[in-house]
Amino acid sequence: MSVLITGARPYGETAADILVEDGRIAAIGESLPVPGADVVDAAGLVALPGLVDLHTHLREPGREDAETVETGSRAAALGGYTAVHAMANTDPVADTAGVVEQVWRLGQQAGLVDVVPVGAVTVGLAGERLAELGAMADSAARVRVFSDDGHCVADPALMRRALEYVKALDGVVAQHAEEPRLTVGAQMHEGDRSARLGLTGWPAAAEEAIIARDVLLADHVGARLHVCHVSTAGSVEILRWAKSRGVQVTAEVTPHHLLLTDECAEGYDPVFKVNPPLRTDPDVQAVRVGLAEGVIDAVATDHAPHAVEDKETEWASARPGMLGLEQALSVVVATMVETGLLDWRGVADRMSARPAAIGRLDGHGRPLAPGEPANLLLLDPGARAVVDPAALASRSRNSPYAGRELPGRVVATYLRGVPTVLDGKAQR
């Protein structure tokens, strides 16, 4: 089967035709003559490599009322993703080979994106003893990213051992950086707004202290460290320093931390409650610059679906987290491309190539070039639309972008040459 995508602009550059055959990009060039191929008119659309998410909560097993592997996969495909890392804080926790293989298999069955399970660092995310990391790495799911996300691996000795141990697996520990003693009962960013709103503060220092500790540990034992959802200007400073010293540290930022601030907490609508919390405008500016410089390597969604009853409550009772997969690229266009901080090659690097490299994924994050796997998306960069949560493919509705106009529409997504999205609609 061959598909000829005509007139697309790879990386937003000169228009070209892209010939896809047998799951690979067979050729890229002007006016490719291909008798018998399905022709897809992509005039004016930007072609990018399929996006890779390092941080997705698919909620299955355990909270299938909020999201399933299938519904989350569909949301991902609609967002332009061809691979997502499924976080381990399911019920049961993905801390054994059995659970990660189950999630991996459900992803294969859904067939919309490659679902790559993340394994828990510690048994039950309890932060007490290591889970069987080797068994998960050797399983069919080939786990390379390990995280207790939702919880910090707070015990410094345990964190050191985890960093050391995964070296043998070519793995990486993805740390949810939150000093637990500094965030007891924390509800939002600690600052002027938390003081006035009477919500317990989540100080920036609670994130920065863990990142500082962990880059020192990673340096000491010569291991890879990945920092989840960096949210503060101080964290960017520490990462910049660590990278300048040659520490093997990578980091991600979420779309919501690129766009939204703690001002959203005014009105106490828990759709804006998230962990780490939305920060201040200077923090937003700092993480954007960090992402542009490459101090922050990747955009990762932290897509966190929640059932209505877990959000339509008092702020303090609500679960933290917000949807992200379907709007991530649009938010990056709004905050990074339209502001001139990143070009399209930069977007491809931060949303595809680098996250794939961090996750050690074969076949994802590859450039648009002949011979490469045909994982790609077509984006209409000029389209603007108001986000309607009811129209999302996710099973949940907790989008912080509801009612907000965002640029960019994913028109098509191809996973190994097979269209998962066409004309903005999921194909299965």
Next chain:
Amino acid sequence: MKRHLLEAADLDRADATLVLDTAAQIDQALAGREVKKLPTLRGRTVVNLFYEDSTRTRISFELAAKRLSADVLNFSAKGSSVSKGESLKDTALTLEAMGSDAIVVRHSASGAPHRLANWVRGSVVNAGDGTHEHPTQALLDAYTIRHRLGRLEGVRVAVVGDVLHSRVARSNVRLLHTLGAEVTLVAPPTLLPVGVGSWPAEVSYDLDAVLPKADVVMMLRVQAERMNASYFPSAREYSRRYGLDARRVGALGDDAIVMHPGPMIRGMEIAAEVADSVRSTIVEQVGNGVSVRMAVLYLLLGGAPQ
């Protein structure tokens, strides 16, 4: 007036003054009468929705509504809505269906009244939400100050104690500022929120330095359990540095008054002889609370005089 009273910032100076003036008129109208009841809210329904125990605030609102001839329902839902099973929203819709005109809500979660206001058509009155605000307490405090000192403009108010966890402090800082008073917050740094610098108030760690200049000393309750989380070393040390005892009261000006929102912990933040002295307005505050809450319910439900 806005439809709801969720926080002190809902009241501009004119609205706040109107509430205080209305309370004064109510006091005059009822003074000396045997039947302390006005027909103003006959046929209207006020629900007291209390998720936290607070006998004094609830009976104050209950008495206020009854003196205005409203029908009063007391809905006590102890614990959080989640632990109880029924959500705040479902409770709100239930009360709405029963035809409540106003919901007076006390909740342990900051912002719960704001959420409630999204779900009901009637008025919502915040009777204390978590560590956020308690606007009718601030109104009754302002009423008491004005009654005792004859003015609010330029009055120097020291608010002393656990500002961090105090909804009374947050409402008072905002309302007293709106009404032209000058507020100084006095507490150990651990009991002041990060971000307090953005409030329209001075901050001091030294009670003895503030007292000679204060027209009003408003003492806040300090829970002894706070010392377990290292907010201060011991109840004794707190008392020595921030407690209002007879010696410290001696530093006050002749006309200065001492206030406490209650319930007070005698011997911790305030000495018994101070609480019972002529400077103390503590009992007066309770009585004024009923008048001010009558004024609020009247203005929200009966409409402001045009």
